[in-house]
Amino acid sequence: MGTMEPVNDVLQRLLKAKEDRRKELARLPIEEKVKIVVRMQHMAAPLLRQRGKEVHPWTLDEK
Amino acid sequence: MERTIQVLNALEHDGLYTRYAIGGAMGALFFMEPLLTFDLDVFVQFPLTAGGLITLVPIYDALKKRGYSEKEEHVDIEGTYVQFLPVHNPLTEEALKEALDTQFGETPTRVFHPEHLMAIMLQTGREKDLQRFAVFNQQVKVDAAYLNDVLTRHVLLERWAQWNR
Numbered sequence: 001m002g003t004m005e006p007v008n009d010v011l012q013r014l015l016k017a018k019e020d021r022r023k024e025l026a027r028l029p030i031e032e033k034v035k036i037v038v039r040m041q042h043m044a045a046p047l048l049r050q051r052g053k054e055v056h057p058w059t060l061d062e063k
Numbered sequence: 064m065e066r067t068i069q070v071l072n073a074l075e076h077d078g079l080y081t082r083y084a085i086g087g088a089m090g091a092l093f094f095m096e097p098l099l100t101f102d103l104d105v106f107v108q109f110p111l112t113a114g115g116l117i118t119l120v121p122i123y124d125a126l127k128k129r130g131y132s133e134k135e136e137h138v139d140i141e142g143t144y145v146q147f148l149p150v151h152n153p154l155t156e157e158a159l160k161e162a163l164d165t166q167f168g169e170t171p172t173r174v175f176h177p178e179h180l181m182a183i184m185l186q187t188g189r190e191k192d193l194q195r196f197a198v199f200n201q202q203v204k205v206d207a208a209y210l211n212d213v214l215t216r217h218v219l220l221e222r223w224a225q226w227n228r
Contacts, residue, residue, distance in 0.1 A: 026096040028097075033096075034092070037097050040099045041101060056144050060142065
């Protein structure tokens with residue numbers, strides 16, 4: 001982090017980390033993915049409603 | 064969502080439809096990274112009627128008896144917005160017939176094969192299908208021979224080639 005690097009190397013590393021993170025998310029159990037989707041719904045709903053779209057974020061059933 | 068699936072299983076058990084499977088964005092979610100969606104698309108096969116007509120009303124009535132009301136073709140079942148979609152062409156019929164048995168938590172359910180999800184994205188062909196297809200194609204390992212069979216059977220090889228450019 002502290003040393004200087006060429007910008008392309010930094011970008012490549014960042015993009016690789018992003019891709020790895022997405023693959024990691026894709027491998028999560030479905031139950032965990034649904035929790036993430038519901039969080040996304042609650043984040044997106046106010047913005048979508050501002051645009052006039054009617055949306056219904058889900059509620060999670062916790063055991 | 065597990066309780067939602069339990070209700071879907073109960074409706075199948077009660078004969079409201081002969082078979083169901085999860086498709087659409089939530090179906091894709093079983094295989095790819097989380098993506099924003101507000102609908103659980105449930106594809107259903109109805110028992111054959113003499114006239115060959117179908118109606119979703121018996122499903123909505125059965126759900127109403129259980130305390131879940133239909134609103135604008137969606138039903139809030141245990142906090143999840145569900146849309147029931149009758150299989151409507153040879154591709155969705157095949158996808159439902161060959162759907163994978165899986166689990167959500169401890170509850171059994173079914174989801175479309177990734178190869179059928181891809182074929183349906185290609186066939187539907189909306190902008191959001193194209194975007195989802197691109198990510199799905201990158202993240203999900205598919206059975207190339209099975210996919211080729213599905214695309215050939217449903218005349219989707221040309222679009223596959225276009226979208227893979």
